[in-house]
Amino acid sequence: MYSFDKFHELVAQTIDENPFSKSPNELYEPMDYILNIGGKRIRPIIVLLGTDLFGGDIKKALKPSLAIEFFHNFSLMHDDIMDNASLRRSKPTVHEKFGTNTAILSGDAMLIKAYQFLEDLEPELFKKTTQLFSKTALEVCEGQQYDVNYETKVNVSYEDYIKMISLKTGVLLGTALKLGALVGDASEKDSDALYQYGLNLGIAYQLKDDYLDVFGSLEHLGKKHAGDIFENKKTILYISALEAANEEEKEELLYWYSSNTDNVDKIYAVENLFRKLNVNRKLSMLIREYTNKAHSFLDQIDVPEERKSHLRELSEFLIDRQG
Amino acid sequence: MYSFDKFHELVAQTIDENPFSKSPNELYEPMDYILNIGGKRIRPIIVLLGTDLFGGDIKKALKPSLAIEFFHNFSLMHDDIMDNASLRRSKPTVHEKFGTNTAILSGDAMLIKAYQFLEDLEPELFKKTTQLFSKTALEVCEGQQYDVNYETKVNVSYEDYIKMISLKTGVLLGTALKLGALVGDASEKDSDALYQYGLNLGIAYQLKDDYLDVFGSLEHLGKKHAGDIFENKKTILYISALEAANEEEKEELLYWYSSNTDNVDKIYAVENLFRKLNVNRKLSMLIREYTNKAHSFLDQIDVPEERKSHLRELSEFLIDRQG
Numbered sequence: 001m002y003s004f005d006k007f008h009e010l011v012a013q014t015i016d017e018n019p020f021s022k023s024p025n026e027l028y029e030p031m032d033y034i035l036n037i038g039g040k041r042i043r044p045i046i047v048l049l050g051t052d053l054f055g056g057d058i059k060k061a062l063k064p065s066l067a068i069e070f071f072h073n074f075s076l077m078h079d080d081i082m083d084n085a086s087l088r089r090s091k092p093t094v095h096e097k098f099g100t101n102t103a104i105l106s107g108d109a110m111l112i113k114a115y116q117f118l119e120d121l122e123p124e125l126f127k128k129t130t131q132l133f134s135k136t137a138l139e140v141c142e143g144q145q146y147d148v149n150y151e152t153k154v155n156v157s158y159e160d161y162i163k164m165i166s167l168k169t170g171v172l173l174g175t176a177l178k179l180g181a182l183v184g185d186a187s188e189k190d191s192d193a194l195y196q197y198g199l200n201l202g203i204a205y206q207l208k209d210d211y212l213d214v215f216g217s218l219e220h221l222g223k224k225h226a227g228d229i230f231e232n233k234k235t236i237l238y239i240s241a242l243e244a245a246n247e248e249e250k251e252e253l254l255y256w257y258s259s260n261t262d263n264v265d266k267i268y269a270v271e272n273l274f275r276k277l278n279v280n281r282k283l284s285m286l287i288r289e290y291t292n293k294a295h296s297f298l299d300q301i302d303v304p305e306e307r308k309s310h311l312r313e314l315s316e317f318l319i320d321r322q323g
Numbered sequence: 324m325y326s327f328d329k330f331h332e333l334v335a336q337t338i339d340e341n342p343f344s345k346s347p348n349e350l351y352e353p354m355d356y357i358l359n360i361g362g363k364r365i366r367p368i369i370v371l372l373g374t375d376l377f378g379g380d381i382k383k384a385l386k387p388s389l390a391i392e393f394f395h396n397f398s399l400m401h402d403d404i405m406d407n408a409s410l411r412r413s414k415p416t417v418h419e420k421f422g423t424n425t426a427i428l429s430g431d432a433m434l435i436k437a438y439q440f441l442e443d444l445e446p447e448l449f450k451k452t453t454q455l456f457s458k459t460a461l462e463v464c465e466g467q468q469y470d471v472n473y474e475t476k477v478n479v480s481y482e483d484y485i486k487m488i489s490l491k492t493g494v495l496l497g498t499a500l501k502l503g504a505l506v507g508d509a510s511e512k513d514s515d516a517l518y519q520y521g522l523n524l525g526i527a528y529q530l531k532d533d534y535l536d537v538f539g540s541l542e543h544l545g546k547k548h549a550g551d552i553f554e555n556k557k558t559i560l561y562i563s564a565l566e567a568a569n570e571e572e573k574e575e576l577l578y579w580y581s582s583n584t585d586n587v588d589k590i591y592a593v594e595n596l597f598r599k600l601n602v603n604r605k606l607s608m609l610i611r612e613y614t615n616k617a618h619s620f621l622d623q624i625d626v627p628e629e630r631k632s633h634l635r636e637l638s639e640f641l642i643d644r645q646g
Contacts, residue, residue, distance in 0.1 A: 021465075023465075024465055024468040024469055024472060026468055026471070026472060027464060027465060027468040078427055078428070078431060081424070081427060082424040082427065082428065101404070101405040101471060102471075104401055104404060104405065104427055105401070105405065105464055105467060105468055105471075107431075108401060108430075108431075108434065108464050109461055109464040109465075111431065111434060111435075112434075112457050112460045112461045112464065113461070115438065115453070115457050116454075116457050116458075116461075119450075119454055119457075123446035123447045123449070123450040124446045126446070126449070126450045126453075127442075127446040127449045127450065130438070130449075130453060131439075131442055134435050134438045134439050134442075135439075137435045138432055138435045138436070138439075141350060141428055141431050141432040141435065142344075142346075142347055142350060142432075144428055145347040145349055145350040145428055146347055148349070148424060148425075148428075149347060149349060
């Protein structure tokens with residue numbers, strides 16, 4: 001069984017072994033750029049973990065793992081335009097550095113490239129994985145659209161939010177694992193269970209992100225504390241708080257979320273409300289719930305327990321992190 | 324053998340039979356919108372012509388034909404953003420009507436949907452057609468990037484220009500036909516020849532577009548006369564004129580192309596130069612050359628001549644048009 005570091009190295013090597021065309025440079029340079037600004041390559045490694053779980057051929061999964069990595073980076077390029085984000089991993093975003101038009105077009109090319117990384121698979125497997133990939137890609141677009149919608153929607157419910165993060169984050173984790181499983185020749189039943197593990201783990205991961213944004217320790221976070229509150233983002237904390245609040249508290253929360261300010265009083269006041277309404281504890285429980293649900297699917301998979309150790313480590317890495 | 328009208332009707336019917344998801348409406352409505360602002364459905368009909376040439380099953384080619392139509396509309400959505408175009412077929416462009424972010428995301432979804440229209444094909448054929456589709460999609464992105472580059476590049480050569488329009492227009496026509504041929508179970512040799520026919524016809528078609536922009540009769544054109552000159556576009560007319568010009572003429576041409584003006588004197592002066600340098604006649608010859616090249620590939624295809632009549636009509640329709 002390979003180590004995580006070894007998987008990381010294999011992914012990096014596969015990226016190096018598949019350079020882009022040289023021309024037109026304006027199209028391909030931004031793709032190199034975003035691939036190289038320090039992503040942790042979690043998603044392609046997860047593909048390999050899916051193959052590894054069933055004792056499949058890791059080599060065969062390498063290029064398919066880049067389909068997921070390229071798709072992820074395509075969506076970052078386009079989402080950063082939509083979110084008007086100027087920095088990603090402390091570096092200028094693609095549209096900041098190369099212009100919006102280039103970020104649109106390079107993103108498109110990156111999505112197409114992603115599909116091409118499945119082309120070494122034999123026809124039956126190619127079809128199965130490409131169908132899975134398209135279905136998921138469309139869901140991620142839907143998730144992004146819901147996210148955009150929620151910025152202006154007044155009543156975002158708990159169910160709305162879970163649906164949105166399932167589509168934006170969960171399905172891609174599930175698909176990364178299922179893709180690996182299919183390459184590793186897993187049964188339909190096992191690869192579906194693995195998908196459900198990834199989907200629920202992805203939801204827990206996103207919820208943890210929301211939690212850490214406000215309640216994470218500053219030293220681990222590596223980004224602006226409570227950025228979601230500054231930006232009036234309707235995360236699960238906000239939604240739960242609104243649900244639990246009395247009239248007066250509701251009014252206060254709506255007041256703060258209607259203003260665009262860098263005033264730290266806002267952060268202080270909103271955090272106080274969150275704690276008073278117990279949403280931090282509720283969120284912790286919710287994260288635990290989705291993690292447990294994920295693990296119940298992992299338990300169903302018919303391979304020896306020792307083969308599952310990497311995935312259990314993955315859960316810890318994604319959920320028990322401090323920042 | 325079906326008529327063109329019948330093919331058109333079949334494509335329209337297939338679009339109706341494959342409605343989008345209802346939700347999120349913000350993602351899918353722009354796709355409906357662009358599909359319904361009066362496109363002539365030339366590209367999907369061309370897929371069906373490719374199948375028909377080999378006596379293949381037209382029904383089987385219907386959904387695959389939408390892959391090409393959706394891809395084309397995806398590229399229109401994104402190109403219109405890059406070109407800052409506010410109108411398409413006399414209607415507001417998607418980004419004008421729905422906003423740039425929506426046009427980016429709906430375009431992405433439209434590209435993914437395009438892939439999905441190949442999913443009814445059996446694995447071997449699915450793989451072959453999906454590979455062709457990805458290769459072409461990437462080439463079209465490259466073509467669009469070259470087009471963007473040429474706006475600011477000083478010396479665009481004749482070869483540069485032909486390469487750009489091959490990628491932007493030619494390969495998609497070639498691919499539409501080859502896709503139809505593959506679904507119609509044509510041999511590798513015949514489907515490749517058909518691709519070459521489409522590629523060269525596509526080049527001739529784009530050259531004809533450049534010709535008509537300046538020398539087309541106003542009543543047929545249906546758009547602004549000499550729009551390319553107003554916008555200082557380095558079309559083949561401009562490139563050929565620069566090549567043929569003496570120092571004085573060159574200076575005059577560069578002078579006009581360095582100014583952004585709606586002054587009709589500009590159009591008058593540039594047209595005069597074009598005629599004086601004989602570029603209209605040279606371009607007519609070039610269009611004829613690419614059309615002949617296309618037909619030489621059509622001639623190689625091993626089916627009875629009467630089956631080729633639709634494609635000969637297509638050539639006439641695309642090349643002998645007045646507007």
